[in-house]
Amino acid sequence: xxxxxxxxxxxxxxxxxxxxxxxxxxxxxxxxxxxxxxxxxxxxxxxxxxxxxxxxxxxxxxxxxxxxxxxxxxxxxxxxxxxxxxxxxxxxxxxxxxxxxxxxxxxxxxxxxxxxxxxxxxxxxxxxxxxxxxxxxxxxxxxxxxxxxxxxxxxxxxxxxxxxxxxxxxxxxxxxxxxxxxxxxxxxxxxxxxxxxxxxxxxxxxxxxxxxxxxxxxxxxxxxxx
Numbered sequence: 136x137x138x139x140x141x142x143x144x145x146x147x148x149x150x151x152x153x154x155x156x157x158x159x160x161x162x163x164x165x166x167x168x169x170x171x172x173x174x175x176x177x178x179x180x181x182x183x184x185x186x187x188x189x190x191x192x193x194x195x196x197x198x199x200x201x202x203x204x205x206x207x208x209x210x211x212x213x214x215x216x217x218x219x220x221x222x223x224x225x226x227x228x229x230x231x232x233x234x235x236x237x238x239x240x241x242x243x244x245x246x247x248x249x250x251x252x253x254x255x256x257x258x259x260x261x262x263x264x265x266x267x268x269x270x271x272x273x274x275x276x277x278x279x280x281x282x283x284x285x286x287x288x289x290x291x292x293x294x295x296x297x298x299x300x301x302x303x304x305x306x307x308x309x310x311x312x313x314x315x316x317x318x319x320x321x322x323x324x325x326x327x328x329x330x331x332x333x334x335x336x337x338x339x340x341x342x343x344x345x346x347x348x349x350x351x352x353x354x355x356x357x358x359x360x361x
Contacts, residue, residue, distance in 0.1 A: 224265040225306060254266070296313070298311075320340075
C-alpha cells in the first residue's frame with residue numbers, strides 16, 4: 136500500500152491501536168475510581184452506625200446504673216434526739232386513786248430509790264413518775280447502805296402497788312410495794328434493813344410487818360446483828 140508520507144503511514148498503521156490502548160486505560164482507571172469511591176462511601180455509614188450503637192449502649196448502661204443506685208437507696212430514719220422531759224407528779228394519778236384497799240395495781244416500772252428512802256416509779260409507756268412512801272417502814276434506824284441495797288434489789292424490776300385506808304397524806308403517797316407478789320415492805324423488815332413503824336390508819340398488814348421484824352431479830356439480820 137502506498138502512503139503520501141511517513142506521518143500518514145504511522146497514523147494509519149498505529150493510530151487505531153493507540154486509541155484502543157488509551158480507551159482501555161481510561162476505562163480501567165474509571166473502574167478503579169468507581170470501586171474505591173464505592174467502598175469508601177459504604178464504609179462511612181457502618182462506622183457511624185457502630186458509633187451510634189456504642190453511644191446508645193453506654194447511655195442504657197448509665198441509665199441502668201442510675202436505676203440500681205436509686206433502688207439501693209435506703210431511707211435512713213432520722214433519730215429524734217430530743218430528750219423526753221420526765222414529769223414528776225405531785226398528786227396520785229386518777230387510774231390509781233380508784234383502787235380499793237389492798238387491791239394491786241397494774242405493773243409500774245421501778246425508777247430509783249431517793250435519798251429520803253422513797254421509791255420513784257414510772258407509769259409504763261409514759262414519762263410520768265411519782266414517789267411512794269413505804270407503809271410500815273421506819274428508816275430512822277436503818278443499815279448505812281440501805282438505799283444501795285434497795286436500789287440493787289429493785290433495779291430493772293416491774294412492781295405493783297397497793298393502798299391502805301389512807302392513800303395520800305400531806306402530799307405524800309403511801310403504799311405497799313409488791314415484786315412478783317412478794318410484799319417488799321415486809322422484805323425490808325425481814326432483812327433487818329430498817330424497823331417497823333406502826334401507823335394508826337394504814338394497819339391492814341401490820342401483823343405481817345411485825346412478824347417480818349420478829350424474824351430479823353431472831354436471825355440477827357441487819358441492824359439486829361448487834
